[in-house]
Amino acid sequence: MDAFRLLTRSTKLKSAPLTSASAASLPSKGKAANPQLFRTAETEKLESAKHGQKRKRGAAADDNEDGVDAPELDFFQSSKRAASSAAEETGRHHDQPPAQNDGSDDEDAMDEVERRTILNAHKIKVTDLRDMDDIQPQPAPTKESKKKKKKQKKEEAPALSKKEQKRARRLYPQPLVSFKELRSRYNISRRLAENVAEQGFTVPTEVQLGSLPLLLGDLSLASDTSEENGTDPDLLVVAPTGSGKTLSFLIPVINKIVRHHHSSPGENGILSLVVAPTKELASQIVNEGRKLVAGTGVKITLMRKGMRVVDRDGDDANVLNEDSGASSGSDEEDEAGKTQKGRDNAPVTKSDILVTTPLMLVNALSAHRTATMATLPLVRSLVMDEADVLLDPLFREQTLDIWRSCVHPDLRVSLWSATMGSNIEDLTRSTIKERQENLRLKQSKPNQLIRLVVGLKDSAIPNIDHRLVYAATEQGKLLGLRQLLRPTAASASDVRLRPPFLIFTQTIPRAVALHSELRYDIPAEAGGSSRIAVLHSDLSDTQRSEIMRDFRKGEIWILVTTDLLARGVDFRGINGVVNYDIPTSAAVYVHRVGRTGRAGREGGIAVTYYTKEDIPYVKSIANIIDVSEKLRGGDGDKSIQKWLLDALPDLSKKDKQELKKHGVKARQTTKNLDKDQGDGKGSRGTRISTKSGFERRMENRKKGAIAASRNRKNVAAEADSDGGSWDGLED
Numbered sequence: 001m002d003a004f005r006l007l008t009r010s011t012k013l014k015s016a017p018l019t020s021a022s023a024a025s026l027p028s029k030g031k032a033a034n035p036q037l038f039r040t041a042e043t044e045k046l047e048s049a050k051h052g053q054k055r056k057r058g059a060a061a062d063d064n065e066d067g068v069d070a071p072e073l074d075f076f077q078s079s080k081r082a083a084s085s086a087a088e089e090t091g092r093h094h095d096q097p098p099a100q101n102d103g104s105d106d107e108d109a110m111d112e113v114e115r116r117t118i119l120n121a122h123k124i125k126v127t128d129l130r131d132m133d134d135i136q137p138q139p140a141p142t143k144e145s146k147k148k149k150k151k152q153k154k155e156e157a158p159a160l161s162k163k164e165q166k167r168a169r170r171l172y173p174q175p176l177v178s179f180k181e182l183r184s185r186y187n188i189s190r191r192l193a194e195n196v197a198e199q200g201f202t203v204p205t206e207v208q209l210g211s212l213p214l215l216l217g218d219l220s221l222a223s224d225t226s227e228e229n230g231t232d233p234d235l236l237v238v239a240p241t242g243s244g245k246t247l248s249f250l251i252p253v254i255n256k257i258v259r260h261h262h263s264s265p266g267e268n269g270i271l272s273l274v275v276a277p278t279k280e281l282a283s284q285i286v287n288e289g290r291k292l293v294a295g296t297g298v299k300i301t302l303m304r305k306g307m308r309v310v311d312r313d314g315d316d317a318n319v320l321n322e323d324s325g326a327s328s329g330s331d332e333e334d335e336a337g338k339t340q341k342g343r344d345n346a347p348v349t350k351s352d353i354l355v356t357t358p359l360m361l362v363n364a365l366s367a368h369r370t371a372t373m374a375t376l377p378l379v380r381s382l383v384m385d386e387a388d389v390l391l392d393p394l395f396r397e398q399t400l401d402i403w404r405s406c407v408h409p410d411l412r413v414s415l416w417s418a419t420m421g422s423n424i425e426d427l428t429r430s431t432i433k434e435r436q437e438n439l440r441l442k443q444s445k446p447n448q449l450i451r452l453v454v455g456l457k458d459s460a461i462p463n464i465d466h467r468l469v470y471a472a473t474e475q476g477k478l479l480g481l482r483q484l485l486r487p488t489a490a491s492a493s494d495v496r497l498r499p500p501f502l503i504f505t506q507t508i509p510r511a512v513a514l515h516s517e518l519r520y521d522i523p524a525e526a527g528g529s530s531r532i533a534v535l536h537s538d539l540s541d542t543q544r545s546e547i548m549r550d551f552r553k554g555e556i557w558i559l560v561t562t563d564l565l566a567r568g569v570d571f572r573g574i575n576g577v578v579n580y581d582i583p584t585s586a587a588v589y590v591h592r593v594g595r596t597g598r599a600g601r602e603g604g605i606a607v608t609y610y611t612k613e614d615i616p617y618v619k620s621i622a623n624i625i626d627v628s629e630k631l632r633g634g635d636g637d638k639s640i641q642k643w644l645l646d647a648l649p650d651l652s653k654k655d656k657q658e659l660k661k662h663g664v665k666a667r668q669t670t671k672n673l674d675k676d677q678g679d680g681k682g683s684r685g686t687r688i689s690t691k692s693g694f695e696r697r698m699e700n701r702k703k704g705a706i707a708a709s710r711n712r713k714n715v716a717a718e719a720d721s722d723g724g725s726w727d728g729l730e731d
């Protein structure tokens with residue numbers, strides 16, 4: 001189904017047909033040739049010399065468990081290819097334990113120069129974040145060295161310069177140049193490797209290339225491969241939107257659980273937690289996870305209301321004491337918790353991996369904050385997706401409570417996002433330390449904390465076109481958007497955006513108002529108002545998931561939404577993003593526009609409208625676009641001219657914070673006035689209409705005049721009827 005063609009038919013546009021070249025470049029037209037964003041011809045040669053030349057492509061198959069990505073649909077077609085022949089041979093079964101790899105047959109090992117070349121070409125930077133003393137520990141004293149030490153007793157070791165420290169922190173782990181290595185080198189579960197192959201991915205993306213070896217542990221280097229708690233570090237990952245971070249954290253988590261099932265068959269319970277900021281993202285992670293766990297014996301579940309995750313009655317030890325730094329409840333609260341407990345007889349979940357939003361899990365662990373937080377003693381891996389939001393003041397306390405409730409000494413944390421400030425790094429470090437002290441972990445050496453950055457930190461992906469459009473007024477934005485909705489727009493502006501696309505607004509009332517304004521803009525022949533929908537957090541869970549499903553299926557072409565969908569959600573074939581209201585921070589811009597151009601797809605467009613009121617806030621967005629265009633290289637047209645960057649004012653730190661918290665003032669929602677109007681007639685902040693203030697005043701006057709004239713007529717009629725009625729003859 002071609003949405004554009006249908007729209008074209010209804011608008012009598014003759015010159016609209018797509019050339020095959022332009023069609024091919026549309027993200028919704030299919031799969032990216034290469035999902036990697038950064039690479040050079042040289043390294044491609046080096047990588048294929050190492051492994052890539054015999055990459056197999058499986059035969060077609062589709063085991064879509066979720067029924068979400070229907071294959072016949074054009075927009076969001078699945079890139080899944082077929083199961084490998086190995087998968088067909090083995091059939092579905094519970095997984096076998098991964099065979100031991102003694103590391104003696106490590107033909108694929110690269111020397112440091114090769115590793116550096118590949119990592120640098122893919123713009124992957126790996127850094128050890130531990131204290132310098134932990135990175136360069138003093139060698140264990142021998143008898144001789146003890147004597148020497150006495151002599152040098154008072155001599156201080158020369159402090160490393162900043163440059164030397166930087167060099168000492170830099171790591172060059174071996175990259176994963178082919179998915180085949182998951183099995184051959186990292187020895188992951190066979191069934192899991194087959195499930196990865198079934199996804200049809202041919203090349204690992206940069207974040208997979210860099211993070212998977214770190215998280216899977218290089219078994220040839222590990223001294224003891226019999227335990228699942230090997231050498232994996234705590235990890236902070238900053239990698240572009242749509243670069244495949246989900247697969248990067250799910251593969252190691254699942255593999256660890258398969259190993260655990262074989263080494264400790266009796267220990268059942270939640271072994272891994274994945275925390276994400278929205279229900280939409282959490283449910284998407286579960287869908288991805290289900291494809292990977294098939295036949296491995298690992299169970300992944302989405303946290304739902306009313307689900308029990310701990311048996312508070314059964315085990316008093318599973319409650320955080322005050323020492324452990326958890327939020328503690330009063331006796332009264334505990335009593336209330338017990339009552340709640342008594343009411344709740346749902347069985348405790350038997351899942352290995354629980355995917356949740358922070359509040360839902362905190363509520364389950366603390367009986368809606370009426371009892372002390374319970375602990376999750378078996379959890380070995382805690383994954384925070386969109387970690388910068390999870391540790392932002394909005395979610396911070398809930399996320400930290402969850403972190404503290406994971407009391408297993410071998411807990412590993414990993415934090416993932418496309419944007420991450422240095423404050424998150426500091427918070428991670430201090431939380432790890434605090435946790436170690438509280439749990440009194442007597443490790444001789446703290447666990448490794450590694451940061452992996454792909455590309456330029458906090459930048460937008462280079463494979464999309466950015467348009468920053470000055471629309472002067474609110475009406476100007478609506479006119480601009482209406483042009484985008486019409487295929488004839490191509491003649492009026494150089495932006496040509498084809499459905500499906502997302503439109504972001506600042507607030508829920510504005511999303512609702514914009515939706516009702518645009519509702520009838522799609523002609524009936526093209527499906528009419530059913531093609532456009534609005535999604536926000538005031539809708540019920542069922543409504544939200546129905547809209548998500550219909551958008552993925554291609555039944556909805558245009559989705560008006562808030563920042564609820566700005567992060568993480570993956571609509572594979574989306575053609576573009578419209579920032580109808582400017583994003584409230586550079587990070588939000590990066591995430592919103594990152595809904596297009598997923599997995600290296602070219603052709604995505606990000607249109608951002610701004611008005612007079614927005615001028616003070618545009619510079620950070622213009623900077624992001626400028627950097628992204630520089631990253632792209634080549635001599636393509638630049639959408640941000642230097643004069644504009646120079647002319648735009650800088651925003652103070654305080655104003656930035658204010659903007660992040662409340663958005664652009666002119667669009668703020670005034671409670672009561674805006675609530676549930678849904679017709680674009682709310683207060684100023686909500687109102688979305690093409691009519692100017694003058695037109696509206698004229699209209700109001702006219703309405704007033706009509707009403708007044710009606711009133712006059714009624715009064716006159718009443719007077720007439722009073723005067724004209726015959727009451728009979730007076731006596």
Ligand SMILES: Nc1ncnc2c1ncn2[C@@H]1O[C@H](COP(=O)(O)OP(=O)(O)OP(=O)(O)O)[C@@H](O)[C@H]1O
Pocket residue numbers: 035079201202203204205208239240241242243244245246247417418567568569570572594595598599
């Ligand atoms: N190696 C690969 N080759 C091709 N496609 C891939 C590969 N790995 C993942 N993908 C696909 O890329 C898309 C984006 O992946 P994912 O949602 O994990 O991105 P992300 O990095 O988490 O993005 P965001 O920062 O927006 O959350 C998904 O559709 C996924 O199936």
